[in-house]
Amino acid sequence: MSTEPTSGGGPDTATPGHRVSPADRLTAPEVAEVLTLARAAGDADGADPLDEHVLLRMRDPGAPAVHLTARAADGTLTGYAHLDTTDPAKGVGVELVVHPAHRRRGTGRALARGVLAAAEPGPLGAWAHGDHPSAAALAVDLGFTRARVLWQLRRPLTAAPPAPALPEGVELRAFRPGEDDEAWLAVNNAAFAQHPEQGRWTLDDLRVRIAEPWFDPAGFLLAVDSATGRLLGFHWTKVHERPGSARIGEVYVLGVDPSVHRGGLGRALTAAGLAHLRDARGLDRVMLYVDESNTGAVALYERLGFARWSAHVNYQRD
Template sequence: MKIEPCDLPTRPDLVDGARTLLLDAARADGVDAFSEQFVLGITDARLGHRHVLALDGERLLGLAACDDASCELVVAPGARRRGVATALLSELEGRDVWAHGNLPAARSLAEKHGRTMTRRLLVMAVEGEALREAARFEPRGDVEALDLVESVERFGRDAVEEAWLSANNEAFSWHPEQGGWDRERLSRAQEADWFAEEDVLFLWAVGEPVMAGFHWTKWHTEETPAFGEVYVVGLASAFRGRGLGDPLLRLGLAHMVGKGAQRVILYVEAENVPAVRVYQNLGFGISEEHAVWSQV
């Protein structure tokens, strides 16, 4: 086995093998080993991801990917228990590593190498009658709901995207992945093949182009039936404490139910106990978790 640093976007001969590896691992584990950004980083050099390969000749046994904040790794199901994960992990000394699904084998490997779980990200889901109940949106007189298409028609794209970025960065000033966005980062996010402008919803102050909050929904078609996701939801600082969080969440749920969603998921930090309780009160339950393992 050979461990080899690699810049995958410059190696199209290896990209198909990396994608096949990820698909095989997802089928075996029931959860994707790489998050959306790391999948994009296999071919998008703009993300600046660094890769480490575990190779047996030309056969790809395992893959690790890193950005400035963290790393993710995956091992082919047929190559497990052969030291591949250990070899890759040794190349990630001092780096935070995600374990998607936080599966027993990943936990055991991390603990064996002296790592500590420092972050838990929960996946919560709601379906059936509980979803239909949670999707009851009641309009308010102080804000107006518009989707991205309608907002651009009224206020212009530049004004809308600047307001969107401002609200996002206020809501997620603390967040390692979602905070600190700029127009280039927002533009890249909108390049995703699943992105649809009508699935981005805003609450605007009535009578003025001031954004109160946004609810970016995502439609998953990789399963049948398709399902929805509360992708990102946030309030601008000036509109917190006004009771807008609940209608903003319900606005997106109503939109997804209107598209035919029978199930909706979301991601939330486990330590954000108030948010977890809000979602539980709306009928969401924990369906899986992801974890960051660090050397501390």
């Protein structure tokens, strides 16, 4: 959620003509409007209000979703909420954003009420990117509880990262789209079996990202057994490039097959990916996301020079 400060229990103070409308899909011009609004909010707040999953689903007409748009009397888009209704019985995922120029007018509260009406009677989970006090206040007002924290960590790449020290009998190579898809998916889902999002990926989830403009197989590093070719782990990197913003790399997904844990492969893969982003892509900084509760991973990344940059909070409402 990226919204405005509110006070509990008060009436909606939206501007005259303000309206919230639901739809099961967005037109291409509407998607462009939402992306423009989200960029404005991200620039103002220092954190993008919609995650990659939502951005991909907005462009997919077959994705089960409810899209709520808030507009002023002149038709200007002032706010947007996305409800992922893939499996309402397990819960509806929500992300909500209000344009910085239209805050403090009740738009966020009106969108939130629309979310509650559209999602009843199932449970709800809403992300607040950046952990803004206004989002926390709105969550409390509407009966949400703070359930999960995702840290964004960052480190500079101006100095060379540690040299990757691969275990004996392991070599690195680039991902081969169309050949490695199923093997990668099996290792990914085993490595993240307990993760609420990453462990549920399908081949479609992988292939839609392979089709994205940012995808670069050279930055999708696989660790394989030198003798058998068996996939043991991977480091999928990503580069964020947006006009007007500095380029930054990302440790997009890093995973190791559970059968080879504690052999130093995760650390070696991390170092290899950082070296790729610095030396092959010419980047001077990198980020990653990690659950606050994953203390082992947080400790590993901090030893590699990462530090906390921002927090993203998931709120739940039964």
